[in-house]
Amino acid sequence: MAKERVLITGAAGFLGSHLCDRFIAEGFYVIGMDNLIxxxxxxxxxxxxxxxxxxxxxxxxxxxxxxxxxxxxxxxxSPASPIDYLKIPIQTLKVGSLGTHNLLGLAKAKKARMLIASTSEVYGDPLVHPQTEDYYGNVNPIGPRGVYDEAKRFQEAMTMAYHTYHGLETRIVRIFNTYGPRMRLNDGRVLPAFIGQALRGEDLTVFGDGSQTRSFCYVDDLIEGIYRLLKSDYAYPVNVGNPDEITIGEFAEEIIKLTGTDQKVVYKPLPKDDPMQRQPDITRAREILGWEPKVSRAEGLKITYDYFRSLSKEELYTKEHNTFEGYARK
Structure with missing residues (x-):
């Protein structure tokens, strides 16, 4: 009997590659697609x-x-880190708009169910905390982060239009900060940036006073939530993330303790439109998917740290994040 076939775009990225592994493990024939940008x-x-x-x-x-x-x-x-979408803003907008349109058309032609990766960034710098799926967000469309935020918001709108007008089976996952093996060490996001600095013996850079918060979800938990959402009958957005919230300042101290280094924390000005709070309300995921994260931050960080320690010196010392010093870290 032939295997069912699944197309995964962004397959060579952090999350896409883990999805390829999961669907192969589930017995699917996987077609990975990526332009490797x-x-x-x-x-x-x-x-x-x-x-x-x-x-x-x-x-x-x-x-x-x-x-x-x-x-x-x-x-x-889609580019998903500030380093990337600030460097290639037009491509970021195009993959969220033209790319989504192309794939929705393919899904319609193939009568396939389509799931899109949206993001907590659709909430912008939120005025509601924690963020529920019913919150419309506080986004600056012409700010430096707008190319990513608005691409994802348009992507959701286009997907829902295909669902309501064409009756296409669609799913929307809003992904909160996720970490784990295969993250790019120097992509500008806070977790790999901190670990990279610690491994290189550098001081850890915190933008702002460190009081802004993030909520980190281990990749295996996220992939499980995505898989359950795809298999569900629910067409509206679902937050998938870990509600265990921590300030960036506290997180820097956790990384210093984890890595056994004695670096200081240095503070720099907070970038424009950087979200002050980020915490998912996962009530909908619990009720509809029977899902909640299982991996503690301590456990997930150890696995991730061991992965980064295994990288070559060349990978460790490629400091792309310095090119965009002062821009937002997710």
């Missing part, structure tokens, strides 16, 4: 040579054709 083949090289995986090097902002049947499409192609 931010993804890395290193994340999926262990899958090459398998008879249940193939890879398309393609930009989904251009017409997408995949021969044969598709059961599911998961759209995870």
């Amino acid at each position: 931010t993804g890395s083949l290193k994340n999926i090289e262990h899958l090459f040579g398998r008879d249940d995986f193939e890879f398309y090097h393609h930009d989904v902002s251009k017409f997408v054709h995949v021969p044969g049947e598709l059961k599911y499409i998961l759209h995870f192609a």
